[in-house]
Amino acid sequence: MHSRRSFLKNVGAVSISSMLSHRATAAPDDSERPNVLWITCEDISANLGCYGDTYARTPNIDKLASEGTLYTNAYATAPVCSPARSCIITGVHACSLGTQHLRSTIAKPGQIRCFTEHLREAGYYCTNNSKQDYQFRTPKDAWDESSRTAHWRKRPDNKPFFSVFNLTMTHQSQTRYPGTRLRAVNAGLPAELRHDPAKAPLPPYYPDTQVIRENVAAYHTQITVMDRAVGRLLKELTDDGLSENTIVFFYSDHGGGIPRGKRWLHHNGIRVPFMIRCPEKHRHLVPGTPGTKSDRLVSFVDLAPTMLSLTGLPLPAHLQGSAFLGGKLEKPREFVFASRDRVDEVILCSRTVTDGKYQYIRNFLPHRPRMPLSWYSEKTPIRAELRRLNSEGKLKNDEAWLLSERTPAEELYDLSADPHQMNNLSESADHADTVIRMRKILYTRMQEIRDTGILPETEMRKRYAQGPYEGIRDLSESEYGAILDAARLVGMGSEHSGQLINSLSHEDSAVRYWAAVGFAAMGAEAGPVRAELQEALSDPSPNVRIAAAEALCILDMDDEALPVLAGELKTGDDATVIEAATALFAIGPKAKPVLAEVRAAKKRKLRYAGSALDHVINKLR
Secondary structure (H helix, E strand, C coil): CHHHHHHHCCCCHHHHHHHHHHHHHCCCCHHHCCEEEEEEECCCCCCCHHHCCCCCCCHHHHHHHHCCEEECCEECCCCCHHHHHHHHHHCCCHHHHCCCCCCCCCCCCCCCCCHHHHHHHCCCEEEEECCCCCCCCCCCCCCCEECCCCCHHHCCCCCCEEEEEEECCCCHHHCCCCHHHHHHHHHCCCHHHCCCHHHCCCCCCCCCCHHHHHHHHHHHHHHHHHHHHHHHHHHHHHHCCCHHHEEEEEEECCCCCCCCCCCCCCHHHHECCEEEECCHHHCCCCCCCCCEEECCCEEHHHHHHHHHHHCCCCCCCCCCCCCCCCCCCCCCCCCEEEEECCECCECCCEEEEECCCEEEEEECCCCCCCCCCCCCHHHCHHHHHHHHHHHCCCCCHHHHHHHCCCCCCEEEEECCCCCCCCCCCCCCHHHHHHHHHHHHHHHHHHHHHCCHHHCCHHHHHHHCCCCHHHHHCCCCHHHHHHHHHHHHCCCCCHHHHHHHHHHCCCCCHHHHHHHHHHHHHHHHHHHHHHHHHHHHCCCCCHHHHHHHHHHHHHCCCHHHHHHHHHHHCCCCCHHHHHHHHHHHHHHHHHHHHHHHHHHHHHCCCCCCHHHHHHHHHHHHC
16 A cells, blocks of 8 residues: 555646546436535543443444444544544644644645545535634635534535534533532433443542542543434434435544543543444445444544545545545555644653554653643543642552653553553563564654654744645655654663764754753763763754753753753743743752743743743742
8 A cells, every 4th residue: 555655655736636627527426425424522432332331321322333333443643633633634644744733733735635625526515513623724625614503404405415513522621520510410311321420430540539430420421411412413314314325424533531541642542432334325335234343443544535435536645544445445454553742731752553452652752751730631630639649649559650750661562451551561571572563663654654743843843834744755764764763762771872972963953852852861871971961052953952951950960951941931932932841840949040031931921831831830939
């Protein structure tokens, strides 16, 4: 698949457009083409009855699954909404397109189109009700209507439709209520659909407290509320006489909005409920009889090519996924790739691959906590309870997993033997070959899609103001490889110091950045490199300066390093200030001499930096 697309990669937009124009004129008769309905929801893991969750109360979704195919290995490409949605609509990974940082906007290349633009050109009526959130300006031709009133019912007579209904009642913001609200919501549900906190199942990384039980029950209750909305939509489809000509998808945009779900690359963050019901008329397009379960690996990057395949359209060369349904069905994929980058004021850089049996995670900033402070997410009751118990020294063993101050550089989990992913096998001699294999798959995929996450956000924007996707493809294989090779050394041990020292003087600032990050992650073991890090304090790149300053503060050279970090707070660039504030937070009490500068930066009211600066102020005051 990938060699074919590599060969076609340089086909111009004009060629693709002419292909599509030709296909539109040759499209099948409208009466033979399926309608497609997507019912999507937000922030849930596979907590549905049809996935074996006995605490779930989801009769409508369970019925839908019994009438279609239930996918047990479907994955979001990011554990947070905007990057995931960017990938869904384009068929290109967010970290390849440059849309991986939450609530940012990039210039999208003209040749990379929303798949709905192709559908509309081919005669489909396309509606979205109503979330877009693509991290680029939505093209005017992407939808016939995108609003809270958009509906297939507004289409012209006899025109096939593609309609999306995004249900928001399971969003993280809607599930974080206390027991008083839970009782009120439950009172509006039939007795058989209510959730008793006393019976809530708790994973090993949650302590057993009433607050946590109530939050887990609230999360499940909102899934039940959403399930009832799914039932209403399916009834509308039936009432309109459209069920026998409409393929129905149901899935979540990523994992559950409670800790260790959304924002994490572990299974609860990226494995999503996913099912498809296909009427008999179009069964040739969707393999499987009603009630089938499929363990085929499916990724969100596959949705765009699959939609084009289902509707009989050609697949543009730039697509990074493969069709798993329709006339252009491709062989099953061998692995799924996903990424996690900045979310609000939290800067992390992690990548993962899974083959369905094992999951490998690479954390490129291992010196950061597993659950960094995040203003928006701290409102979640479970987070607050975990922080309280941790401060009181009451978390024991696995209960303290989320409160670890560092993150392993590598993680490997056996998904069948360890479904909660508590036993990291990355250093197990018995699994060394698996680590090597999965590591190779991950780095090969990063290079193949030209993952822009190897550049700090500030650097990516400065280098490629006209668009990261095209800009990073100007790098040669060896130039890109040099940056990736430097990133690969971070957190992998002080035995790589010699290579990192050489990288500190590399001509590419991104290589120098990862070298400095490597020494910051190394901590006290970076002592022999003081002189090189001092020189890096005057590097032209702010990202290099920040990482070198953090490393030097750890080595008790804060008199030299802190003024550099204070200087970075004066920039008007949100991402740079977040990075400097993150370093100051990690440094802790040593940063007190620049507290006045931190407070002054807070007054500049940057978008997300204010929250990062608040964390520093609260820690140092």
